[in-house]
Amino acid sequence: MTNLFRTGLRASLASLLLIGGIFNTAQAQLTPADTTIVNRATVDYSVGTVPQTAIESSPTGNSTPGFDEGADTEFLVDQVVDLTVGVIDTSAVPATPGGAQEWVSFTVTNTGNEDQGYFLVVTEEADASADPFGGANGDNYDIGLANLTIYVDEGPLGSGGNGIYDGGEAAQTFIDMLIPGETITVFVLADIQSANSLDYANINFEAQTAVAGTSGATLESETSNGANTLLLDVVFGDEDAPQGTDYDGAADGTSQFAIVTAELQVTKSAEVISDPFSGSPPVAVPGAIVEYTILIENLSTTTAADGIAITDPFPANTTFETIVADYAGSDNVQITSGATAGCIAESGTDGNGDGCFFTATDLIVGAAAIGSVAVSPDTVTVQFRVVID
Amino acid sequence: MLFRSVLTRTSLAIVIAGVSTGVLAQESERGCIELKTEALVEESYLDDTGQLATRRIAAEKVVPGDEVVWQITALNVCEAPVAEVAITNPVPLQMIYVGDTAFGNRTQLSFSLDGGEFTTPDALRVAEFDGDSRLARAEEYKHVRWLLEGALEPAAILVVGYNARVL
Numbered sequence: 001m002t003n004l005f006r007t008g009l010r011a012s013l014a015s016l017l018l019i020g021g022i023f024n025t026a027q028a029q030l031t032p033a034d035t036t037i038v039n040r041a042t043v044d045y046s047v048g049t050v051p052q053t054a055i056e057s058s059p060t061g062n063s064t065p066g067f068d069e070g071a072d073t074e075f076l077v078d079q080v081v082d083l084t085v086g087v088i089d090t091s092a093v094p095a096t097p098g099g100a101q102e103w104v105s106f107t108v109t110n111t112g113n114e115d116q117g118y119f120l121v122v123t124e125e126a127d128a129s130a131d132p133f134g135g136a137n138g139d140n141y142d143i144g145l146a147n148l149t150i151y152v153d154e155g156p157l158g159s160g161g162n163g164i165y166d167g168g169e170a171a172q173t174f175i176d177m178l179i180p181g182e183t184i185t186v187f188v189l190a191d192i193q194s195a196n197s198l199d200y201a202n203i204n205f206e207a208q209t210a211v212a213g214t215s216g217a218t219l220e221s222e223t224s225n226g227a228n229t230l231l232l233d234v235v236f237g238d239e240d241a242p243q244g245t246d247y248d249g250a251a252d253g254t255s256q257f258a259i260v261t262a263e264l265q266v267t268k269s270a271e272v273i274s275d276p277f278s279g280s281p282p283v284a285v286p287g288a289i290v291e292y293t294i295l296i297e298n299l300s301t302t303t304a305a306d307g308i309a310i311t312d313p314f315p316a317n318t319t320f321e322t323i324v325a326d327y328a329g330s331d332n333v334q335i336t337s338g339a340t341a342g343c344i345a346e347s348g349t350d351g352n353g354d355g356c357f358f359t360a361t362d363l364i365v366g367a368a369a370i371g372s373v374a375v376s377p378d379t380v381t382v383q384f385r386v387v388i389d
Numbered sequence: 390m391l392f393r394s395v396l397t398r399t400s401l402a403i404v405i406a407g408v409s410t411g412v413l414a415q416e417s418e419r420g421c422i423e424l425k426t427e428a429l430v431e432e433s434y435l436d437d438t439g440q441l442a443t444r445r446i447a448a449e450k451v452v453p454g455d456e457v458v459w460q461i462t463a464l465n466v467c468e469a470p471v472a473e474v475a476i477t478n479p480v481p482l483q484m485i486y487v488g489d490t491a492f493g494n495r496t497q498l499s500f501s502l503d504g505g506e507f508t509t510p511d512a513l514r515v516a517e518f519d520g521d522s523r524l525a526r527a528e529e530y531k532h533v534r535w536l537l538e539g540a541l542e543p544a545a546i547l548v549v550g551y552n553a554r555v556l
Contacts, residue, residue: 030453031483031556037451041461041478043424045471045541052420052471061425063466064418073426073459077483077555080452113453226449233450 030113030180033079034232038072076230080237081209081220082112085251088163088185091133092200092258094302095192103151103165103187104255108207110178112237118175118207119216120150122188125202125254132202132254141199141259147191148203156182165189174216175207188255195259197300206244206252220249262305264373267295268312273385286388289321294382298373306372309355310382312363318386320345320358333363336381339371345384421467422474422541429458453555456487460550463541470540476549477534479504484553488527493549496535500525504532 031037041057056062056070064070086107095102110116122145129139151169153161156178163185175184188203211218225231236247244252269292276287284290294312298305314320320332322345327334331342333356343356343365350357355368365382373380429445436442448457461478465471476493480486491498499507502515502525514522515529535549 029556035483037428037457037481037483037555039426039428039459039478039481041424041426041459041476043422043463044473044475044477045422046473047421047467047469047471051473055420055422055424057424057426057461059426061423061462061464063420063423065420070424073428075428075448075451075457078450078452080454224450227447228449235450235452237452237454 030080031077032180033077033112033114035077036074036230037077038074040070040072042070074230076232077113078233078235079114080112080235081114081116081222081249082110082237083116083118083207083209083249083251084109084111084240085205085207085253087132087253087255089133089255092131092135092137092256094260095190095257096261096303097192097194097259101189101191102257103189104203104205104257105163105165106186106188106205106253106255107163107183108175108178108186108251109183110180112209113180115177115179115212116220117177117210117212117214117216117218119210119219120152120173120175120186121206121208122148122150123204123206124148125204129202129254131200132256137200137256137258139200139202139256141195141201143190143192143195143201143203143257143259147193149189149191150205151187151189153185153187156184161185174210176215177212190257192257192259197259197261197263199259201257201259202254203257204252204254206250209249222249258302260300260303262303262373263299264305264308265297265299266310267297269293269295284388288388289385290318290388291383291385296370296373296380296382297376298378299376301376304372304374304378307367308370308373308380309364309366310370312365312384313361314358314363314386317389319389320363321385321387322347324385332384333365333369334383335365335369336383337378338369338380338382339367340369343369419466421465421469421471423464423466424476425462425464426478427460427462429460430455431458451555456552456554457484458550458552460548463547463549465541465543465545468543470542472540474537474541474547475534476547477532478551479532480530480553483556485528485556486530486533487552487554490552491533491535491549492551493535493547495538496547496549497538499534499536500530501532501534502529507532507534 042054044054045052053065055065058071059073062070088105093104124142125139127140131137149171150173151171154168155161165187209220210216222236223234236249239246240251271291272282272284273289273291275282275285322332324332328342330344333345334342343354345356345358355366357364428448430448431443432446433443501507513525515525516522533551
């Protein structure tokens with residue numbers, strides 16, 4: 001039967017839910033599959049002016065007067081397979097290479113009238129697929145299916161599940177059973193191996209309706225018993241084109257990972273602080289003191305940079321100033337907005353463990369001193385001084 | 390349902406002998422109307438000329454949200470006309486009446502919320518919690534009644550019906 005022939009007088013289940021709203025039910029419950037609906041009409045009439053005993057109807061016609069002399073006309077409510085897949089994410093989910101696992105999340109709702117299971121499938125959309133959130137960030141990267149894992153919430157929402165990935169979920173490719181009206185959350189976790197910053201990976205998630213209690217192994221199929229109105233048929237009622245395909249017992253949704261890394265920008269500037277001749281302004285002559293300022297900026301608006309360390313070669317013909325009276329305490333490196341406010345760089349090794357030391361050629365300011373730079377517009381500034389030989 | 394006392398065709402003939410001799414010819418256990426109820430669904434198809442057409446078939450596949458046509462046929466099986474023909478049908482449980490779908494030639498339509506009082510839609514009211522009342526919505530109709538205007542002649546057929554949607 002083509003779609004042309006299956007519509008008939010069928011109202012969408014959504015409109016039926018609207019009718020449920022009219023009656024102020026929290027959620028309209030569909031008539032369960034295998035329910036027998038019965039009907040029997042009655043006719044009253046007169047012959048001449050004499051009222052006659054009422055006659056009840058039957059499926060084939062009844063003319064015997066009297067109560068219960070007729071018979072019900074019956075049909076069976078068939079099993080409608082219907083479902084929705086929702087995308088919980090409202091924008092691309094940031095994920096960092098090698099970082100903690102990130103996830104995109106979906107919901108599966110049984111909108112049919114019978115208990116159902118589901119087989120779950122994840123695919124990566126092809127490059128140039130559209131941004132699922134309507135923006136300009138189309139797919140341009142594949143994470144690799146081997147690096148994607150489906151986790152199913154501990155239970156349907158309100159029945160053991162909380163809709164949040166909290167480590168208690170099972171890694172599985174099926175939902176064993178949802179009763180009509182139930183919704184469960186599914187997470188797709190990504191283990192990002194490597195990627196360039198600002199890559200986008202579309203993740204498509206599909207739920208295929210299966211027979212309840214089969215761990216998703218037995219997919220539902222449409223059945224028909226022909227003209228027999230009292231045998232149960234299975235009818236696919238999902239209408240999810242163009243996102244999916246109508247009447248196939250499956251529904252899908254697409255979310256997106258945005259593969260992002262921190263984007264550091266380092267700027268170094270120099271200022272002559274003083275010269276031996278007390279010049280005003282001071283000039284860069286032998287014996288003059290020059291202060292270098294290294295500005296570390298994170299241009300990423302989504303990803304902080306951690307464990308930042310810098311190694312800065314001393315310019316030729318300069319000597320690191322180990323004692324700087326203007327800095328706090330004994331610090332010879334001054335840090336603004338870092339892990340510390342400054343450190344003491346010793347010669348050769350980081351003897352005091354504050355992250356700073358210097359060699360004949362370089363100044364090293366380690367992660368212990370700088371720490372991290374949060375997302376833009378956060379910055380960290382490192383300053384030190386040299387004397388011109 | 391309260392039925393009138395059984396007045397068989399034979400006894401009726403005694404009472405109204407002369408009104409219709411044809412009545413006497415009927416078997417005593419049969420009434421004058423054969424009443425049939427069918428559950429149908431509408432199906433679109435391409436007719437012989439390739440045009441899209443609609444036909445009613447048995448309700449083979451019905452799922453929540455579908456509309457079913459309850460078609461009731463009354464056939465006068467006597468040799469005399471019958472009058473005051475009133476067909477009553479309760480909307481089945483798990484279904485709701487679909488507004489403006491009741492049909493039946495030469496009939497007066499009325500509806501009821503409880504099977505007791507039947508009236509036209511413009512007079513069918515529902516009490517509200519605040520003491521006011523409002524017109525009943527079609528989906529709240531619980532019974533449908535057709536009253537035939539005039540007589541149903543021998544061998545004549547009256548076809549009535551309505552659409553109801555499966556909840």
